[in-house]
Amino acid sequence: MTACETRLRVRYAETDQMGVVYHSNYLIWMEVGRVEYCRAAGLRYRDFEQDEALHLAVVEAGCRYAAPARYDDEVVVKTTIGESSTRLVRFNYEIRNAESGALLATGFTRHIFLGPDMKPHKLPEKYRAVFGVAVNNRS
Amino acid sequence: MTACETRLRVRYAETDQMGVVYHSNYLIWMEVGRVEYCRAAGLRYRDFEQDEALHLAVVEAGCRYAAPARYDDEVVVKTTIGESSTRLVRFNYEIRNAESGALLATGFTRHIFLGPDMKPHKLPEKYRAVFGVAVNNRS
Amino acid sequence: MTACETRLRVRYAETDQMGVVYHSNYLIWMEVGRVEYCRAAGLRYRDFEQDEALHLAVVEAGCRYAAPARYDDEVVVKTTIGESSTRLVRFNYEIRNAESGALLATGFTRHIFLGPDMKPHKLPEKYRAVFGVAVNNRS
Amino acid sequence: MTACETRLRVRYAETDQMGVVYHSNYLIWMEVGRVEYCRAAGLRYRDFEQDEALHLAVVEAGCRYAAPARYDDEVVVKTTIGESSTRLVRFNYEIRNAESGALLATGFTRHIFLGPDMKPHKLPEKYRAVFGVAVNNRS
Numbered sequence: 001m002t003a004c005e006t007r008l009r010v011r012y013a014e015t016d017q018m019g020v021v022y023h024s025n026y027l028i029w030m031e032v033g034r035v036e037y038c039r040a041a042g043l044r045y046r047d048f049e050q051d052e053a054l055h056l057a058v059v060e061a062g063c064r065y066a067a068p069a070r071y072d073d074e075v076v077v078k079t080t081i082g083e084s085s086t087r088l089v090r091f092n093y094e095i096r097n098a099e100s101g102a103l104l105a106t107g108f109t110r111h112i113f114l115g116p117d118m119k120p121h122k123l124p125e126k127y128r129a130v131f132g133v134a135v136n137n138r139s
Numbered sequence: 140m141t142a143c144e145t146r147l148r149v150r151y152a153e154t155d156q157m158g159v160v161y162h163s164n165y166l167i168w169m170e171v172g173r174v175e176y177c178r179a180a181g182l183r184y185r186d187f188e189q190d191e192a193l194h195l196a197v198v199e200a201g202c203r204y205a206a207p208a209r210y211d212d213e214v215v216v217k218t219t220i221g222e223s224s225t226r227l228v229r230f231n232y233e234i235r236n237a238e239s240g241a242l243l244a245t246g247f248t249r250h251i252f253l254g255p256d257m258k259p260h261k262l263p264e265k266y267r268a269v270f271g272v273a274v275n276n277r278s
Numbered sequence: 279m280t281a282c283e284t285r286l287r288v289r290y291a292e293t294d295q296m297g298v299v300y301h302s303n304y305l306i307w308m309e310v311g312r313v314e315y316c317r318a319a320g321l322r323y324r325d326f327e328q329d330e331a332l333h334l335a336v337v338e339a340g341c342r343y344a345a346p347a348r349y350d351d352e353v354v355v356k357t358t359i360g361e362s363s364t365r366l367v368r369f370n371y372e373i374r375n376a377e378s379g380a381l382l383a384t385g386f387t388r389h390i391f392l393g394p395d396m397k398p399h400k401l402p403e404k405y406r407a408v409f410g411v412a413v414n415n416r417s
Numbered sequence: 418m419t420a421c422e423t424r425l426r427v428r429y430a431e432t433d434q435m436g437v438v439y440h441s442n443y444l445i446w447m448e449v450g451r452v453e454y455c456r457a458a459g460l461r462y463r464d465f466e467q468d469e470a471l472h473l474a475v476v477e478a479g480c481r482y483a484a485p486a487r488y489d490d491e492v493v494v495k496t497t498i499g500e501s502s503t504r505l506v507r508f509n510y511e512i513r514n515a516e517s518g519a520l521l522a523t524g525f526t527r528h529i530f531l532g533p534d535m536k537p538h539k540l541p542e543k544y545r546a547v548f549g550v551a552v553n554n555r556s
Contacts, residue, residue: 166302
């Protein structure tokens, strides 16, 4: 899968007294985009945690803010996979105003896979396609 | 113990575009007050969960907003226990501006005790004093 | 209008370490329900604030939690107007699991209308129908 | 001023179902650290907004997560200024467990100064020392 677009509407709770969306909320929107990316690629992330006791733990996140999102705006989060291995995956995000198409932010998150013991864990083969890891990847 | 007062400072993230604190954050401040009440009464709530696998689950919450809290205000949460039994406990809260003493909100939360199976559980005797339950209470 | 149903999906950010949705988030979902109620009744709340400089300020909120919402659940917020006048409006909410229909919570919020000076303000006639106030209401 | 250390205690609301602090909350803690840095340097950020109608708008944020913060931990946010000019300022943050001293995260935020019209604005001379800008800086 190459990209997944998810729409959401800005909540009043997400604004701050500057009259725009408070900046940490973009990381939550990236989570929404990432989960929908996985769902579109065939993986319900809830099952990944519940059935396999595997987790995607965030090890780094970054965001550049280009223009403010405002209350009641519809925004589109476009999620892609940047790079991935059996240990790590990086997601990239573009957040745009749905109506105007204006770029609001670009960001990324890097994750490691954790096993049931919450320690680093090699991604099982059956999930590699979801995260863009070549199935015969030996890394 | 009769009452516990906890101070906190309003975060920018807690405001909304009306220029005041978004109303759901008062429930989080009540949590802060409740945890500090327990600590002052001798119970670190973290230990209650970790060591005993017991939980306080919220079954009802309410808040009346008297005046807005604003960014960077110091507020005082005064927490008391309203009523309690071996099954249930109610906390009451008064939230005031620390500087002026003006009342900002009053609220309450009602909780049940849950056991390791996340089902209702009778509060063990050793914790009854913390929650104001008479130690010989047979309810 | 009698009722408005809004769907949303539980975000990971909304869960807590008890493995369920943290209770203050239900108030945010009620906000989402209320805004969609207004939109369905013909009022974009953003315009109410921007064009008229009117606000709906929360003066009371309450919630009873019947069953926990969990990560990735789809929930339905059913919003109705409880009572209203030119000064006040009460919204009622029922929050259910979209798949099973199980009741998760019931709640309410009470609001007063504020004018540009952030003081109580009589609701202009053209907005009365939206909030269920009889148009010839003289209160 | 070289560095400012601020303590805060992890709230239950800040945890997620992985049993650790949800990653976007670190950006809120950075805000707490930044505001206390400014206060220690002689600037109450609230006055900066209210009296001068100036704002610090976040244009970029990043965080590397080294170890999870957990419920009820006390954490210390150490804030320093990375670089600054009359247009821009970068804050750096180190977040540690207060008890063990273990590093939890490092991060940064970059900001531009906005004027009353919410457009880029040159920082007035009287505030330059606070943000580490040489007072005779002509940039």
